Amino acid sequence: MKTNRLSEKLTTVLNTQVTGEAQASQLYLSYGAWASSQGYTGIAKFLFRHAEEERNHMTMILEYILKRGAKVSIAAIPAPPKHPAGISDCFEKIFEHEVSNTKSIYSVVKLSLDEEDWATWNFMQWFVKEQVEEESFAMNLMDKIKIAGGEKASHNELYSLDRDMENRHIDEKSAIEVTAANP
Numbered sequence: 001m002k003t004n005r006l007s008e009k010l011t012t013v014l015n016t017q018v019t020g021e022a023q024a025s026q027l028y029l030s031y032g033a034w035a036s037s038q039g040y041t042g043i044a045k046f047l048f049r050h051a052e053e054e055r056n057h058m059t060m061i062l063e064y065i066l067k068r069g070a071k072v073s074i075a076a077i078p079a080p081p082k083h084p085a086g087i088s089d090c091f092e093k094i095f096e097h098e099v100s101n102t103k104s105i106y107s108v109v110k111l112s113l114d115e116e117d118w119a120t121w122n123f124m125q126w127f128v129k130e131q132v133e134e135e136s137f138a139m140n141l142m143d144k145i146k147i148a149g150g151e152k153a154s155h156n157e158l159y160s161l162d163r164d165m166e167n168r169h170i171d172e173k174s175a176i177e178v179t180a181a182n183p
């Protein structure tokens with residue numbers, strides 16, 4: 001008896017999204033390591049925390065595929081992009097990444113709508129909402145660096161931005177607690 005409740009196409013795009021979230025995690029890890037090596041420990045902590053959040057997104061999708069009786073295929077993760085040119089570039093790249101991830105999420109939603117797979121459509125709504133938060137946090141990062149003076153920001157301004165990001169790490173503790181079981 002066939003128990004697989006996902007179409008082949010949806011299985012493929014969901015597995016691609018699993019890889020995409022893992023790739024996002026690598027990107028944040030890589031940028032976090034870069035920020036730390038530049039002395040931005042607050043920003044690094046924030047980025048490392050976000051890397052974990054992306055892993056949680058990956059696990060949520062993986063568990064959903066399994067729950068629907070379909071097959072998970074774990075693929076290789078492309079290498080993260082090269083180090084950013086500076087903090088401003090780092091935040092811009094993060095925003096670009098999140099916009100691209102939103103597009104990828106939307107394509108899964110569109111396919112589930114076309115196939116009238118309401119379970120998957122419903123499952124994906126959490127990610128649609130989450131992407132609003134992700135894009136908003138990335139925009140917020142760009143605003144912060146703009147206010148600090150962009151590429152011309154002084155050491156003092158970058159220092160207080162870094163401290164601020166460290167506190168943000170503590171304030172947003174709940175985001176890291178997002179898991180497949182507790183979205």
Ligand code: OFO
Pocket residue numbers: 021024053054057097098101131134
């Ligand atoms: Fe998983 O949301 Fe960012 O990429």
